[in-house]
Amino acid sequence: MSGYTITRGTPPQRAQVEAWLFGLDLVSAEVRERLVTAWVSAWTSSCHERLEDMPYSHLAAWPLTRHVNEVTRVGVQLARSASEQWGDAFDQDTLLSILILHDIDKPLMYDRSNGVVAPSTLSKELPHGVVGAMLIKELGFPHLVVSTVATHAANAPFHGRSLEAYVLHYADFFATDRTCIREGAPPFYQRHWR
Known part of the structure; x- marks a missing residue:
């Protein structure tokens, strides 16, 4: 079992994903279609009824939908600054795909039961990132x-x-640290790894 099924979804599901995701207007039509299909597939394969229900983490109440758009917006600004200051070149389709899809497996990594978010069985079989890469x-x-x-x-x-x-x-990590601060948790920047 892969933990997900690739599906185009229904027109209303696709419309909801399109209305949510920042940056779809910055990519080619072909990539836009694949981005929407990826998110519809992850969402409809999960236990979360609404997009807004998809959790960012079992440790924070922040919605995944907000985190993904925060990361995409900050990433676009960073790339723009790197291009202007240092002449770095980015392929928009590639960069935006990475930013928009980086947490594509999070809906599958967390279950919700009676309002409580907990790691899913799949999250104990494969690490975060790997399932998304497979999809x-x-x-x-x-x-x-x-x-x-x-x-x-x-x-x-x-x-x-x-x-x-x-x-x-x-x-x-910038978006994550802002979420940690909002949630009253220590940001990664201030954690000491041993």
Whole structure:
């Protein structure tokens, strides 16, 4: 069992995903279709009835929908700044796919029972990032997108070395630290790893 089923979903489901995701207007029509299909597949394969119900973490009440858009917005700004200041070039379809899809497996990694969010059985079989990489590989996303999503988590054994991977890292951790601060938890920036 893969934990998900690839599906285009219904027109209303696709419309909800399109209305939610920031950055779809910045990618090609073909990539936009695959991005929407990826999120419809993750959402409808999960136990979460509404997009807004998809949790960012079992440790924070912040909705995944907000986190994904925060990361995408910050990532677009970081890439724009890197282009203007240092001349770095980014392929928009690749960068936006990485930003929008980085947490595509989170709906599958958490279950909700009686309002309580807890790690799912799947999250105990495969680490965060890997399931998402499997899903988007099936949808034909390029290797750079797949490998960056697979290795972006803080506890991944190694991380990508592309500029896109760096942009995702800083955008994701900035948004995560802001969520930690809002939720009263110590931000990753202030945690000491041993």
